[in-house]
Amino acid sequence: MTLLVFGKTGQVARELARIAPEARFMGRDEADLMQPDACQAAILAVRPDLVINAAAWTAVDRAEVEETAAGVVNGTAPGAMAGACARLGIPFLHVSTDYVFDGAGDRPFAPDHPTGPLGAYGRTKLAGEAAVRASGAAHLILRTSWVFSVHGANFVKTMLRLGAERESLTVVADQIGGPTPAAGIAATLLACGRAMRAGHPGGTHHYSGAPDVSWAEFARAIMAEAGLSCEVRDIPSSDYPTHARRPLNSRLDCSSLERGFGIGRPDWRAALRDVIRELAA
Incomplete structure (x- = not known):
């Protein structure tokens, strides 16, 4: 099976490279998502x-002031990719986000729950979903x-750095979600593909990831581990x-x-243990 992956340096792409090194990975030098026709x-x-x-535009706050560019990367480009896959009769797998929902209530959002993004990032990701479906x-x-x-910039690595430098930190406790290991996302994409x-x-x-926790609870787990x-x-x-609402x-x-x-849902606590051990090594 010939697997083509858009993205090289992101967290999920780098985990895909670990478990599918034979795949063809395309970075911006070969296929810039700002040029959807080139991706197709x-x-x-x-x-x-x-x-x-x-690959995606993941700078949530910057998307608020550069929504047009974020819309090309997160919306137009995935639609163009999916269109090429439709022509070839092959499956297309696309990573999206919880930001397509409005974050209201305290019940888990099902895939068919009405969407309602709070900001530009969520809007552009939702546009990408629509374009993929329409392809x-x-x-x-x-x-x-x-x-x-262990890759790139993420909450775990930030907390480890700040936790080693400071005696205390303040972290938001009213945002609740499931921390998710990139390794699990990569394995899931391959299995589904x-x-x-x-x-x-x-x-x-x-x-x-499970169980659902607040950012503050996640931070305490990182410090303890x-x-x-x-x-x-x-x-x-x-x-x-923050510039964009979460x-x-x-x-x-x-x-x-x-x-x-x-x-099933991965246990983020086990994945956190593995990430911290690898970073320490």
Whole structure:
């Protein structure tokens, strides 16, 4: 099977490279998502058996002032990729986000729950989902949340750095979600891709770590696992203003993925242990 992955340096792409080193990975030098036609042409030139889009505009706050550019990367480009996959008759797998929801309430969002993004990032990701569905390609849209790994910049690495430098930190405690290991997302995409190659219809599904916690609870778990004495104190989101609004409720109902593919929610605590050990090594 020839697998083509858009993305090289992101957390999910780098985890895909670990478990599928034989895949073809395309970074910006070969296929810039700011040029959707080039992404489509790349797929038609390679003629793979399966395409995974692990690239995206993830700068949430910057998207508020550069929504047009974010919209090309997160919206137009995935649609162009999916269109090429439709022409070739191959599956297209796309990573999306909890930010497509409004974060209201305290119940997990199911895949078919009405969307309502709070800001530009969520709007552009939602546009990408719509474009993928409209392409006619066999597709999987995998919404996830709070991604962490040993790669790049993420909450775990930030907390480890600050926890080693400070005696105490304040972290928001009214945003609740499921921290999700990038390694688990990568393995899920591969498993779903193989199933779709065998005839599974795909669809829109959720994948996030369990149990659901607040950012503050997650931070305390990071400190404890790393043996850091830094105290984590709870604050409301109103005490930590950001340019873009963050959803208070990022809980995701992942049951359709388990029913359809036999893939359950990963225990983020075990994944956190592995990440911290690897970083220490």
